[in-house]
Amino acid sequence: MNKLLKCALKTGCAMKRIKKIVAFSIALAALSIGFFLFEEQKYTWGSLVIAIMACLPFFVKYENGRNAAEIVVIAIMTSIAVLGRIIFVAVPGFKPVTAVVVITAMYFGAHAGFITGALAALVSNFYFGQGPWTPIQMLVWGLIGLLSGIIALPLKKSLVLRVLFGAFSGVLYTLIIELWTVIWLDGYFNIRRYLTLLVSSGWFTLMYLVSNVVFLLLLAKPIGKKLERIITKYGL
């Protein structure tokens, strides 16, 4: 209580609190307006609003950081992820994007991982086509980055864990994206369509899984060595 009072007295802190409350009310308003307007599609609307709102805290934190070195490193790693998606365009599902996001998170932390993942989705969709799926992709790739940043130390140490995590993130990606597709198309969780979609996209899932593992095995050590060198050299 005392802490709250002290906080309220300081204007800067109060402003932050007000901003948080305003952001929260905007989110609630957006959710309820959508529920009211598009009754049959309320879950699609809700999931999109929540996906965007879930990305916002990370973006706001990124704004408050304002570190030039962090910005350029994230920009380079995201460019490499996007380039990977462009170079391997002919091989469906076989993409180094997740691996690059995981490696970035391993060396620069969970927050940088989230930003790299989310931006990789956003920017690569400028080349491959934006759609209603963009916010969902941003959130999923961001979360994969966040997760791998949280378990960065064990990931660096254990090769087995890296392989397992690569496979896991490939499956996670399909599970969430297809879940959202079903809710969008039917307006509710149509389990038959979900299972059919999972089976019909089974090849893609397998390719995601294999490519994540292969690229993590190939790239984790060499890129990691370079990133570590950069971190030491520039004192990041």
Next chain:
Amino acid sequence: MREFAKLNPAVQLVYFLSVILVVMFDKNPVILLISVLFGLLICLRINSRVFLKDLPILAAILFISTISNPFFSQNGATTLLFINDMPVTLESLVYGLSVGVMLISVISWFKIFSFTMTSDKIMYLFGRYFPSLALTVSMIFKFIPQIIRQAENTKRVQQALGQFSAKSIMQKLKGSINIFSIVLTWSLENALDTAASMKARGYGQKNRSSFMLYRFTALDLITLLIVLILDVVLFLGIALGKTKFDYYPIISTVDTTGLALAVYISFGVLALLPFYLDFKESLKWKYYILKI
């Protein structure tokens, strides 16, 4: 579309948000028909070659979506036939068709969106609120071609040094990995030099302004007002349930009373809005030609 693309990006964003929200979330057949027809029409005008190339894919989406839906949903009152004891209902087929039309419509409208709202316009809109993110994204757009160019240069140097002369795949792969490694180091070093330079020039300091290219003209205001007025009618009608349409268990009839009609008309006018601006310009052009 050319004149529309010249408007202030904020107006364009409001326009696309209104159209795409309705296209994505409303399954009323009249709304679907309007959105898909006008969406495809604008796509055709933007680039007819790409449109014709995409047409078979769109037709396939429509076909698969229609015939596959009975597998996902056995709802519906009118059973047409049984496949392995699985009822195929008319309602289910029609719902599949409507989903297919919706998908085509969303794809077309997002194409129009990407064509008009280029990344620099999105940067302009959100850069004010997320300056670091906007900077990062614009750096990425600069780095991608830069990295490709550097990779090509590196490859040429390596060839001159006698690498890549071996024909075996393993050797080639080794060479490619080598180039990747060289380019990665170069990019990181180069980028961190940029960071040092940015810091030296006062990046992240307060009271820095940024350059804005777009103005808010009278035409922007008029267009925005028209879009907002149409939006009020459109979303009021949707909120009052005038476009509500059920596919299960029986396909309901389309509401054609006063307000529902107004909703369809305002959506049609909204969807074709980019055309009027072009039309106005071409009229002007003809008028000037006549004067000569």
